[in-house]
Amino acid sequence: MEKDTKTHLSVTTRTLHWTVGLLLLSLLAVGIYMTETKAYGLYGLHKSVGLIALILVIARSIWRVSNGFPRAISSQGKWLDGLAKTVHWLLLITALVMPLSGALMSWLGGHGLALFSVELVPANLDANSGKSTPINGQLAGVFASIHSLVGYLLTLGVVLHIVGAFKHHFINKDRTLIRMVFGK
Ligand code: HEM
Ligand code: HEM
Structure with a gap:
């Protein structure tokens, strides 16, 4: 597979950067929106897309560490x-912690995990009431926090990152942003 060089960013790097970037921006927006407005109908979508993000973020981190940073x-x-x-580094690490903590909070909270309609881990249902009950409520709370x-840390990182990209493009007028789009 084509790797990054000192001057060139590979197709893999660029595809992973922009798909993960867009996914994470949407997950942040939907996550904040659904908790603020108590839109529980969106939780399933947030969790499914978040799990897809986890797989891509793991792939992206392995690729980044094995290639070195541009x-x-x-x-x-x-x-x-x-x-x-x-x-x-902050972006890569927080992008890993977010889906991991999300999955752990849902699992330990007894809500189970699903990829859209495919159940991965069943909800922990109470035999009497039929309602989902926490496996470890205290730990679930820790992961929720x-x-x-x-x-918020990831949001801060993304804001600094985008400001930096725009500074390169509009103030320094260099090819940093162009290179992440076209590779060179
Ligand atoms: C990169 C991936 C993810 C990002 C960026 C993200 C982002 C967010 C954000 C910003 C919130 C609002 C937090 C708050 O203010 O309390 C949230 C809430 C939530 N997320 Fe995620 N999330 C991700 C992945 C996941 C995954 C994989 C799951 C579970 C499988 C998940 C489950 C939840 C749940 C259940 C809530 C609501 C928590 C509550 O009601 O207090 N998230 N997410
Ligand atoms: C509109 C949003 C974004 C823009 C304009 C943008 C732009 C860029 C640019 C121009 C670079 C190349 C820096 C260089 O050559 O030194 C870069 C690298 C990088 N970006 Fe973004 N980015 C965005 C969103 C994101 C998001 C949401 C993440 C979160 C995961 C992210 C994570 C990274 C990382 C980790 C790198 C280092 C190189 C790599 O690992 O591929 N970016 N970004």
Whole structure:
């Protein structure tokens, strides 16, 4: 498979970057919307798409670590170069923690896991009431807090990242953004 070089970003890198990027932006938006408005009808969709994101994020992280990070096209000084690198790591790590904490909260909360209509882990139903009951309510709560807190961290990372990409494009007028689209 074509790998990244010092000057070129492979099709794999670009496809993974933009599909995972779009998925994560939608998951953040839907996640915040559904909890704010108590739109419980959206939970199943959020969880299914989130599980697909988990698989792609794992693939993306393995690809990134085995390829190394792309070399910056132009240096913005020590401080900004360091910030860009830190934010790339923050994005990769929070993008892994989000679907993992989401899946753990749902499973331990007794709600089960499904990929659309395909049941992966059945809900933990109470024999008497027939309602889903937590497997470990306390731990489920911990993962719910992590999911919410790390969601804000990811949002912060994405904002800094997009501001950085636009700064490269419109202020520095370099090919950083173009390279993530066209490869070189
Ligand atoms: C990259 C993937 C994901 C992102 C970016 C994401 C993002 C979010 C965000 C921002 C919220 C709102 C949190 C809050 O303010 O309380 C949320 C809620 C939620 N997410 Fe995710 N999520 C992801 C994956 C998952 C997965 C895989 C599951 C389960 C299988 C899941 C289950 C939930 C549930 C059940 C809630 C509602 C929690 C509540 O009602 O308090 N999420 N998500
Ligand atoms: C509209 C939104 C986005 C734009 C315009 C954008 C733009 C870019 C650009 C131009 C680069 C190349 C940086 C370089 O050459 O040094 C890049 C790299 C990167 N982006 Fe984004 N990005 C966006 C969304 C996201 C999101 C939501 C994530 C979260 C997972 C993300 C994660 C990364 C990572 C980890 C890298 C490092 C290189 C890699 O792993 O492929 N991006 N982005």
